[in-house]
Amino acid sequence: MDVYNSEEQQVEAIKSWWKENGKSIIAGLVIGFVGLFGWRYYNDYVRSQREAAATEFQTVQSAISVDHEKAFDKAVSFVDAHKKDVYGDLAGLMLATEAVKVKQYDLAAEQLRRVSTDSKDEELKSVAALRLARVLIEQQKANDALNVLSNVAGDAYKGMVAEIKGDAYVALNKSDEARSSYEQALQASANGANPVLQMKLDDLAVAK
Numbered sequence: 001m002d003v004y005n006s007e008e009q010q011v012e013a014i015k016s017w018w019k020e021n022g023k024s025i026i027a028g029l030v031i032g033f034v035g036l037f038g039w040r041y042y043n044d045y046v047r048s049q050r051e052a053a054a055t056e057f058q059t060v061q062s063a064i065s066v067d068h069e070k071a072f073d074k075a076v077s078f079v080d081a082h083k084k085d086v087y088g089d090l091a092g093l094m095l096a097t098e099a100v101k102v103k104q105y106d107l108a109a110e111q112l113r114r115v116s117t118d119s120k121d122e123e124l125k126s127v128a129a130l131r132l133a134r135v136l137i138e139q140q141k142a143n144d145a146l147n148v149l150s151n152v153a154g155d156a157y158k159g160m161v162a163e164i165k166g167d168a169y170v171a172l173n174k175s176d177e178a179r180s181s182y183e184q185a186l187q188a189s190a191n192g193a194n195p196v197l198q199m200k201l202d203d204l205a206v207a208k
Contacts (some may be wrong), residue, residue, distance in 0.1 A: 057087040064094060069102050079111065089119045093128060100135060109135045116148070126152050133164045142171040159188035163197060170204075179204050 060078045063071035075095040082088030092111040099108035112135060115128035129152045136145040145168045149161050166181035182201045186194060 053082055053085060053087045057082075057091060060091055061094060064098055068098060069104075072099070072104075072107070076107075079114075083114070083118065084120075086119075086121060086124070089115045089121060089124050089128075093124070093131070096128075096131060096135070100138075105135050105139050109139065116151075126154060126157055130157065130160055130164060133168070137164070137168055137171050140171070142168040159185045162188060163200075166200065170200075175204055 060075050079088050079092050092115045096108040096111040112128045112132035116125050116132055119125045129148050133145040133148045152161050162181045162185035166178045169178035182197055186197050
């Protein structure tokens with residue numbers, strides 16, 4: 001009888017504990033399951049978005065390579081829709097390259113400026129800044145080009161930065177600064193020789 005009473009008391013104690021704590025346990029389990037499946041859903045969503053962006057980027061890339069200037073509007077729309085991801089950056093660089101070919105420098109500068117300032121990829125930012133500086137020189141904005149180059153960091157870009165600075169100084173008729181920049185670019189060259197740079201230096205000597 002004592003055993004029966006003890007078991008009965010245990011059952012009543014369990015019932016009482018469950019009455020007090022059961023709802024919070026169930027709520028915790030529900031939240032856990034929702035969190036787990038929500039995280040999986042989010043990851044699946046992000047993955048599908050990336051795959052869709054990659055596919056669309058390939059379509060834009062193909063359109064530009066085939067239709068060239070006729071595909072610019074399509075490329076701009078893609079860039080506008082993907083400003084926060086790498087595909088938007090790559091499309092912007094690609095669009096700028098094609099725009100330069102047909103001398104649409106304003107469009108090229110717009111795309112390159114966005115990538116050089118907003119991209120989350122430091123390498124793409126540097127590449128875009130170097131290309132932007134060249135475009136600005138073509139637009140007779142050499143001082144703006146020098147300002148852009150001042151923001152390019154990294155030893156890998158020293159030679160290119162120095163060469164483009166030289167081009168900017170030439171455009172500004174500053175021969176001494178141009179010569180110094182070209183000499184720095186030559187020193188930074190991997191193999192120590194660059195026929196194009198040497199030609200630029202020789203042209204300065206003739207001009208002098």
